[in-house]
Amino acid sequence: MAEIIDGRAIAQRVRAQVATQTQRLLAENIIPGLAVILVGNDPASEIYVRNKERAAAKTGIHSETFKLSATTTEAEVLALIQRLNHDASIDAILLQSPVPGQINEQAMQDAIAPEKDVDGFNPTNIGKLFANRAGYYPVANTPKGIMTLLEQAHVELAQRLVVILGRSNLVGRPLFALMEAQNASVVLLHRFTPDDLRHQLLQQADVIISATGVPKLVRADDVKAGATVIDVGITRLADGSLQGDVDFEAVAPKAQAITPVPGGVGPMTIATLLQTTVELAAEHHQVELEAGWQNI
Amino acid sequence: MAEIIDGRAIAQRVRAQVATQTQRLLAENIIPGLAVILVGNDPASEIYVRNKERAAAKTGIHSETFKLSATTTEAEVLALIQRLNHDASIDAILLQSPVPGQINEQAMQDAIAPEKDVDGFNPTNIGKLFANRAGYYPVANTPKGIMTLLEQAHVELAQRLVVILGRSNLVGRPLFALMEAQNASVVLLHRFTPDDLRHQLLQQADVIISATGVPKLVRADDVKAGATVIDVGITRLADGSLQGDVDFEAVAPKAQAITPVPGGVGPMTIATLLQTTVELAAEHHQVELEAGWQNI
Numbered sequence: 001m002a003e004i005i006d007g008r009a010i011a012q013r014v015r016a017q018v019a020t021q022t023q024r025l026l027a028e029n030i031i032p033g034l035a036v037i038l039v040g041n042d043p044a045s046e047i048y049v050r051n052k053e054r055a056a057a058k059t060g061i062h063s064e065t066f067k068l069s070a071t072t073t074e075a076e077v078l079a080l081i082q083r084l085n086h087d088a089s090i091d092a093i094l095l096q097s098p099v100p101g102q103i104n105e106q107a108m109q110d111a112i113a114p115e116k117d118v119d120g121f122n123p124t125n126i127g128k129l130f131a132n133r134a135g136y137y138p139v140a141n142t143p144k145g146i147m148t149l150l151e152q153a154h155v156e157l158a159q160r161l162v163v164i165l166g167r168s169n170l171v172g173r174p175l176f177a178l179m180e181a182q183n184a185s186v187v188l189l190h191r192f193t194p195d196d197l198r199h200q201l202l203q204q205a206d207v208i209i210s211a212t213g214v215p216k217l218v219r220a221d222d223v224k225a226g227a228t229v230i231d232v233g234i235t236r237l238a239d240g241s242l243q244g245d246v247d248f249e250a251v252a253p254k255a256q257a258i259t260p261v262p263g264g265v266g267p268m269t270i271a272t273l274l275q276t277t278v279e280l281a282a283e284h285h286q287v288e289l290e291a292g293w294q295n296i
Numbered sequence: 297m298a299e300i301i302d303g304r305a306i307a308q309r310v311r312a313q314v315a316t317q318t319q320r321l322l323a324e325n326i327i328p329g330l331a332v333i334l335v336g337n338d339p340a341s342e343i344y345v346r347n348k349e350r351a352a353a354k355t356g357i358h359s360e361t362f363k364l365s366a367t368t369t370e371a372e373v374l375a376l377i378q379r380l381n382h383d384a385s386i387d388a389i390l391l392q393s394p395v396p397g398q399i400n401e402q403a404m405q406d407a408i409a410p411e412k413d414v415d416g417f418n419p420t421n422i423g424k425l426f427a428n429r430a431g432y433y434p435v436a437n438t439p440k441g442i443m444t445l446l447e448q449a450h451v452e453l454a455q456r457l458v459v460i461l462g463r464s465n466l467v468g469r470p471l472f473a474l475m476e477a478q479n480a481s482v483v484l485l486h487r488f489t490p491d492d493l494r495h496q497l498l499q500q501a502d503v504i505i506s507a508t509g510v511p512k513l514v515r516a517d518d519v520k521a522g523a524t525v526i527d528v529g530i531t532r533l534a535d536g537s538l539q540g541d542v543d544f545e546a547v548a549p550k551a552q553a554i555t556p557v558p559g560g561v562g563p564m565t566i567a568t569l570l571q572t573t574v575e576l577a578a579e580h581h582q583v584e585l586e587a588g589w590q591n592i
Contacts, residue, residue: 122423123419123420123421123422123423123424123427123429124419124420124423125419125423126419126422126423126424126426126427127418127419127420127421127422127423127424127425127426128419128422128423129423129426130422130423130425130426130469130473131419131422131465131469132465133419158488159488159489159490159493161493161497167476169427169428173426173427176484177426180463180484180486183486183488185483185484185485185486185488185489185493185494185497186483186484187481187482187483188472188476188481188482189481190476190479190481192454192455192479192481193455193481194455197455197457197481198481200500201457201481201500204496204497
């Protein structure tokens with residue numbers, strides 16, 4: 001039976017480290033500041049933003065949420081972003097997705113200063129990631145959190161074959177770059193990959209990461225014995241239960257290590273967002289934080 | 297026996313189209329302008345820059361070469377780039393690599409305005425490419441030229457397995473993004489990929505692109521019957537002959553289509569540079585060029 005990678009426990013360790021790092025910054029009179037912009041009344045977004053606020057507060061990060069009405073104009077959102085770009089108390093700016101239809105979400109994302117782009121969505125930051133540039137730049141938090149999970153589970157990546165299912169800008173594409181930077185050989189598959197080709201490549205993979213939102217797409221006969229399987233998908237089924245992309249019950253007995261759904265990748269996203277916020281604050285004040293992931 | 301993809305002939309068609317497009321722009325009093333910056337006296341670079349100048353002149357593109365001495369300071373190069381960034385007669389700026397050691401090549405590349413970055417090296421342009429953004433942005437010319445070769449040879453990419461050997465920022469990485477945007481399933485391999493894994497994946501590939509500089513790395517038993525093989529590598533052997541990454545004599549009989557070395561990918565780079573220059577000029581003046589590659 002596989003090692004179950006406990007995302008809740010690892011996320012908890014990340015948060016604890018963020019709290020420690022925040023204390024260190026506070027000792028130098030630096031308060032890491034996160035601004036969250038929420039436009040409209042999407043109930044799921046409201047819950048998510050509240051969770052971010054609470055998690056930030058627990059670590060000592062200063063977070064401010066800007067709740068704008070559903071009829072806010074693009075110019076108003078832009079003015080707020082520009083004000084926050086110039087606000088020295090704010091290190092990280094997050095525009096909660098989705099935004100109402102009158103607002104161009106991508107244009108607003110791009111208006112966030114690259115050095116405060118806590119989601120790593122700015123083309124400049126994406127470009128640095130894909131070019132494997134040296135130095136610090138923010139990277140999308142879900143794939144960054146997956147790298148932490150793999151490191152904490154001591155999964156070897158160098159020289160291994162990694163197959164990623166799903167090529168979103170939120171997960172699959174940045175994860176490709178992060179894996180490649182670890183000297184893995186990486187395959188990126190997507191909805192246009194024929195089923196038989198997907199099956200054939202999955203069977204060869206040392207590490208599988210699925211981020212498609214297709215319930216039970218990855219089955220036992222897709223997985224090589226001893227592979228590591230990371231499930232980013234989460235779908236609510238008709239009966240109300242949550243189902244990942246991976247047929248966990250069938251796959252777990254063959255895998256070396258596997259993430260459950262829920263309790264795997266999910267908890268990492270907010271923890272990693274806080275981590276990135278503290279890193280950005282340290283960057284802005286040129287403070288060196290102690291090396292991270294090895295020590296949590 | 298495979299179709300031999302004739303890079304010289306296709307490059308010639310690209311240049312002819314560039315000349316036609318330049319005529320159309322000239323008719324509207326728009327002169328596409330290319331600035332080439334050459335620092336120092338590297339003989340290979342001097343030849344290469346001269347070839348670019350000649351090729352540009354033949355198409356009607358205005359090119360200017362700025363030859364700076366080997367002792368030029370970084371501040372002087374930066375001042376020139378900033379002047380060219382603001383010079384409305386210049387649409388495209390190219391910093392010839394390599395530069396002398398006192399100059400930070402990456403910092404100088406990054407100083408080129410993204411909208412004049414004819415090599416597609418700026419993080420903003422790389423980021424747009426990897427995020428598969430809509431709209432026009434410059435893309436590295438060698439991988440862009442490879443896409444033209446494949447289109448001209450009518451090689452299907454959607455739903456096919458593409459294996460790329462070599463992950464440079466000049467070729468392999470941007471090529472990955474271009475292939476993925478065509479809905480290919482793409483594998484990016486590199487020096488840390490074990491030999492047996494490389495062999496195993498190559499054998500499954502519908503399209504192989506090798507850009508490693510390792511002579512005869514790709515052998516007949518690596519290649520599936522009917523695959524397309526694109527050879528970006530070019531190495532001068534001890535006997536003075538040029539050798540690609542692919543064992544052409546052995547592989548050609550198995551392939552559907554294959555590029556020779558020389559005369560395959562090589563001629564596409566300058567032709568594509570000119571193409572990008574004209575595209576940038578059209579962008580800057582908001583002129584729509586007729587659809588390109590389908591019609592050459």
